[in-house]
Amino acid sequence: MDIKTDVLIIGSGIAGLFAAIKIAEFAEVVVVTKKEKTESNTNYAQGGIASVMSSEDSFETHVKDTLTAGAGLCNAKMVNIMVKEGPDRIRDLIELGAEFTLKNGKLDLVREGGHSVPRIVHAKDLTGKEIERALIDKVNSFNNIRLIENSLAIDLITEHNVLKLKEGPLSNRNCWGAYVMRGESKEVIKIAAKATVLATGGLGQVYWHTTNPAIATGDGFAMAYRAGARIGNMEFIQFHPTSLYNPNKKNNNNSNAFLISEAVRGFGAILRTKDGNPFMERYDERKDLAPRDIVARAIDNELKKSGEDCVYLDITHLPAKNIIDKFPNIYSICKNYGIDITKEWIPVVPAAHYACGGIVVDEFGRTSLKGLYACGEVSMTGVHGANRLASNSLLEAIVFSFRASKNIREFLRNYPSDIPEIPGWDDSGALTSDEKVLITHSIKEVKQIMWDYVGIVRSNQRLLRAEKRVHNLYTENEELYKKTKVFEEILELRNLITCAHMIIKSAKMRKESRGLHYTIDFPETLEAHLASDTIIQNLHP
Numbered sequence: 001m002d003i004k005t006d007v008l009i010i011g012s013g014i015a016g017l018f019a020a021i022k023i024a025e026f027a028e029v030v031v032v033t034k035k036e037k038t039e040s041n042t043n044y045a046q047g048g049i050a051s052v053m054s055s056e057d058s059f060e061t062h063v064k065d066t067l068t069a070g071a072g073l074c075n076a077k078m079v080n081i082m083v084k085e086g087p088d089r090i091r092d093l094i095e096l097g098a099e100f101t102l103k104n105g106k107l108d109l110v111r112e113g114g115h116s117v118p119r120i121v122h123a124k125d126l127t128g129k130e131i132e133r134a135l136i137d138k139v140n141s142f143n144n145i146r147l148i149e150n151s152l153a154i155d156l157i158t159e160h161n162v163l164k165l166k167e168g169p170l171s172n173r174n175c176w177g178a179y180v181m182r183g184e185s186k187e188v189i190k191i192a193a194k195a196t197v198l199a200t201g202g203l204g205q206v207y208w209h210t211t212n213p214a215i216a217t218g219d220g221f222a223m224a225y226r227a228g229a230r231i232g233n234m235e236f237i238q239f240h241p242t243s244l245y246n247p248n249k250k251n252n253n254n255s256n257a258f259l260i261s262e263a264v265r266g267f268g269a270i271l272r273t274k275d276g277n278p279f280m281e282r283y284d285e286r287k288d289l290a291p292r293d294i295v296a297r298a299i300d301n302e303l304k305k306s307g308e309d310c311v312y313l314d315i316t317h318l319p320a321k322n323i324i325d326k327f328p329n330i331y332s333i334c335k336n337y338g339i340d341i342t343k344e345w346i347p348v349v350p351a352a353h354y355a356c357g358g359i360v361v362d363e364f365g366r367t368s369l370k371g372l373y374a375c376g377e378v379s380m381t382g383v384h385g386a387n388r389l390a391s392n393s394l395l396e397a398i399v400f401s402f403r404a405s406k407n408i409r410e411f412l413r414n415y416p417s418d419i420p421e422i423p424g425w426d427d428s429g430a431l432t433s434d435e436k437v438l439i440t441h442s443i444k445e446v447k448q449i450m451w452d453y454v455g456i457v458r459s460n461q462r463l464l465r466a467e468k469r470v471h472n473l474y475t476e477n478e479e480l481y482k483k484t485k486v487f488e489e490i491l492e493l494r495n496l497i498t499c500a501h502m503i504i505k506s507a508k509m510r511k512e513s514r515g516l517h518y519t520i521d522f523p524e525t526l527e528a529h530l531a532s533d534t535i536i537q538n539l540h541p
């Protein structure tokens with residue numbers, strides 16, 4: 001059954017839910033989400049949210065730390081907005097019911113890599129879960145928010161879908177909602193909306209090793225690209241230095257690797273090689289608390305030198321009681337894997353964690369398509385530049401989804417006329433596929449190609465090889481897609497391939513090493529490339 005609403009929000013992580021709550025104050029909202037409502041990157045966030053919440057901290061230092069991590073590519077105006085509006089948004093979360101860890105009646109602020117002072121607001125080591133809980137509770141209290149689970153958005157609706165408007169110029173495109181596949185029935189419905197918010201999160205599943213859950217297949221990036229929106233800085237994929245190394249998964253897909261929070265290093269843990277050597281001091285004066293790109297590259301280098309499968313994180317020198325109190329979830333999950341972190345070193349490897357680039361938006365979350373907003377990880381506000389500072393992601397999501405919701409109020413107020421007549425989903429002639437093995441194999445192939453050739457260290461040759469391989473996969477999958485009735489895996493594969501294409505294309509455009517993009521062919525960071533983003537756009541949607 002088709003739906004018509006004021007605002008369609010795609011995604012129920014922090015960005016989508018926070019926007020829904022703010023927009024419901026003045027409009028009717030439909031939120032669609034791929035799986036169960038809590039399943040999101042947000043739900044797995046551990047460390048916390050960075051914000052200036054104490055008198056020992058200042059906006060200037062948070063801005064400076066963010067710009068330093070961003071390696072010359074942050075948008076300073078956007079960083080200032082995020083940092084200055086951050087404390088109010090944290091207070092909003094508290095008002096909405098999020099319960100953060102306190103110390104002596106005040107927020108317990110901890111430290112992570114790249115931060116010059118303790119400024120991470122957290123709920124023990126389960127910050128994301130607590131935020132999701134509070135936001136879902138609040139969403140449930142609104143009559144004008146309809147949250148629809150197990151519904152996968154396939155494509156955005158623009159002029160492209162309306163025959164008589166198809167030829168209009170790209171510079172004047174509108175977004176009027178999305179086609180969405182409903183769970184069990186696989187029925188594709190049309191959700192028409194005056195404003196659409198993409199809050200679909202990340203794309204970690206493009207890589208073999210990732211901390212991201214299965215939902216993070218980059219759907220929003222790919223939908224926006226197909227619709228002709230501007231996409232930026234896709235080469236900057238952040239690899240978290242410390243995901244739990246699970247030897248039993250060695251030859252398998254290590255998707256959804258368990259994260260060992262950076263807060264563990266913030267608490268005093270030390271990275272060691274197998275023979276006990278604390279190696280970070282050889283790479284950076286900030287040692288284990290250097291920004292993530294530096295730590296991940298150092299680990300990659302140590303593993304290449306030694307031929308070992310993992311390095312180790314050692315927190316055994318700290319009192320067991322304090323460790324368990326601070327990191328109850330990490331302690332218990334590691335215990336399930338047979339590792340007592342109070343007595344044994346934790347085996348860790350880097351894993352794809354976060355996309356710093358995304359759909360280009362302005363300070364109100366507006367994309368280059370009218371009526372299409374993007375917030376959270378799928379967007380590129382410019383606050384992360386070439387490398388995101390730890391715990392700035394949740395902050396960016398609440399600050400800019402709040403701003404987007406304010407702008408949507410104005411947008412709806414001035415909405416010129418009704419939405420044009422939009423055709424229904426057309427799958428006439430398409431067949432049901434009994435060749436799922438083709439899809440599952442191709443999914444593995446994309447992930448392996450991206451891990452091996454477009455990972456922590458890159459080169460021209462590796463990028464070229466990846467480009468060719470991904471192009472083959474694209475051609476094969478498009479052929480299949482055109483003649484097959486849609487199902488989840490084929491849609492996700494299509495999106496993974498599109499994201500892989502965008503990452504490779506952007507990486508090839510950047511002829512230098514900067515932040516998270518390191519290539520042996522251009523090892524220098526070039527002054528001339530300062531503040532230059534790599535922008536790509538599908539000019540023939």
Ligand code: FAD
Nearest residue numbers: 011012013015034041042047048153201376377391393394
């Ligand atoms: P998400 O929370 O990922 O939500 C995306 C939503 O979109 C989901 O509901 C998903 O199901 C839905 N969706 C996706 N595609 C579709 C589709 N096609 N149709 C319908 N729905 C769709 N950041 C920090 O700042 N601090 C931390 O401590 C921290 N820890 C982290 C730990 C882990 C293990 C991970 C993976 C990330 C962590 N991050 C952290 C990053 C941060 O959690 C994410 O960047 C942030 O939560 C993204 O929020 P979001 O709302 O943009 O997306």
Ligand code: SIN
Nearest residue numbers: 046047261262390391
């Ligand atoms: C972590 O807890 O290490 C993750 C923090 C982040 O991704 O910002």
